Amino acid sequence: MFAAENGLKGDPRLQAISESIRVIPDFPKPGILFQDITTLMLNHEAFKHTVDIFVERYRDMDISVVAGVEARGFMFGPPIALAIGAKFVLLRKPRKLPGEVISESYELEYGTDCLEMHVGAVQPGERALIIDDLVATGGTLFAAISLLERAGAEVAECACVIGLPKVKTKQERALRPCRATRKLKTAVEIWLVSLKDTSKMSKLLLDFDYEEPILALVVLTGFDLLL
Amino acid sequence: MSVSASDGEDDQRILTIKEKIRVVLDFPKPGIMFQDITTLLLDPVAFKNTIDLFVERYKDRNIAVVAGPVFLCISLLISNSVSARIEARGFIFGPPIALAIGAKFVPLRKPKKLPGEVISEEYVLEYGSDCLEMQVGAVEQRERALVVDDLVATGGTLCAAVNLLERAGAEVVVCACVIEVPDLKGHERLKGKPLHILVEAH
Numbered sequence: 001m002f003a004a005e006n007g008l009k010g011d012p013r014l015q016a017i018s019e020s021i022r023v024i025p026d027f028p029k030p031g032i033l034f035q036d037i038t039t040l041m042l043n044h045e046a047f048k049h050t051v052d053i054f055v056e057r058y059r060d061m062d063i064s065v066v067a068g069v070e071a072r073g074f075m076f077g078p079p080i081a082l083a084i085g086a087k088f089v090l091l092r093k094p095r096k097l098p099g100e101v102i103s104e105s106y107e108l109e110y111g112t113d114c115l116e117m118h119v120g121a122v123q124p125g126e127r128a129l130i131i132d133d134l135v136a137t138g139g140t141l142f143a144a145i146s147l148l149e150r151a152g153a154e155v156a157e158c159a160c161v162i163g164l165p166k167v168k169t170k171q172e173r174a175l176r177p178c179r180a181t182r183k184l185k186t187a188v189e190i191w192l193v194s195l196k197d198t199s200k201m202s203k204l205l206l207d208f209d210y211e212e213p214i215l216a217l218v219v220l221t222g223f224d225l226l227l
Numbered sequence: 228m229s230v231s232a233s234d235g236e237d238d239q240r241i242l243t244i245k246e247k248i249r250v251v252l253d254f255p256k257p258g259i260m261f262q263d264i265t266t267l268l269l270d271p272v273a274f275k276n277t278i279d280l281f282v283e284r285y286k287d288r289n290i291a292v293v294a295g296p297v298f299l300c301i302s303l304l305i306s307n308s309v310s311a312r313i314e315a316r317g318f319i320f321g322p323p324i325a326l327a328i329g330a331k332f333v334p335l336r337k338p339k340k341l342p343g344e345v346i347s348e349e350y351v352l353e354y355g356s357d358c359l360e361m362q363v364g365a366v367e368q369r370e371r372a373l374v375v376d377d378l379v380a381t382g383g384t385l386c387a388a389v390n391l392l393e394r395a396g397a398e399v400v401v402c403a404c405v406i407e408v409p410d411l412k413g414h415e416r417l418k419g420k421p422l423h424i425l426v427e428a429h
Binding site: 024079088089097 | 332362
């Protein structure tokens, strides 16, 4: 699922990408380590590398639709769409899209949310790529896949800049009911390091005490850990 | 003052852009004629033309920062037609332009969306007020900045964006939008900054 398994191991561009992603603890709520990609976009080279890696992968996959999940998917999706000659489709929270829409609900940890797409944005038989900045439980992506499939499109792949490995199994569960060839591709992995004891590392948040200060590092598969 | 492209080849590209913008009546409220750019994005040629027109104009102007406001703005009711915009569409044009001209992209967002330390700029709407935020450290002193948004109506959002960038020490060189609602004279609220637009609202 991650970069190494998809032929990106050792790609020097991943270093710049990982280093430019900032982690902010306790945002938007206490206990959450927020993966801030705005610092990635402040680094022109890293931002360009991110787009280039995706473009290289998708330009020959006969993709005519790039669908971006609101709102950070709107920052990565359009440059990719433009480079591969595909249209860009917005997948939005309710009541933001004017005109006729189809809606898909999905579950959050507490409660539900909803994603919408314009009727007529995609045609039956089109091949689609879904983009978001980050995948955690996979719930949003699952809703996005459902919307595109309901409109008759075939989802070739979902692509995210960041994947949170601790919820990998939930991602796979979320996606299993969909049709075949559903794959997640991420460019980087997240490693967690205890700031009390930097030799203590894990990919699982569960391996740490709740109150322990933790640094989340974006680490490239195949590279040595950077502290 | 607003400047539109007027060269022959540009006219052709602008025509493709204008045709693709859909007007949706009574959205998000009765009386509003919503300028929908999603249909522009569904046409790869028209979308590329939009980006190219901006890139060609700005690529040699030493611009280090492209800032994209993301904002809900309901503008004044004039002659029974009101324009409105929903947030997050400023994200769509800014990043491709930034990538093409070698600049960084800085999102300007509604409160509490940006993590870390931010500066805020409040501004007054006809009814109530709203607020735009930028991350501290996103821009540096004397960096030259371009503000990009999909639509300018009253100019309130762009004005707030200009203020944020200037407070951080950047120099705002120009504001650029795909669509202008000319009756609302947004260009007069930009503190003398030039406004470049591609098309006028239907």
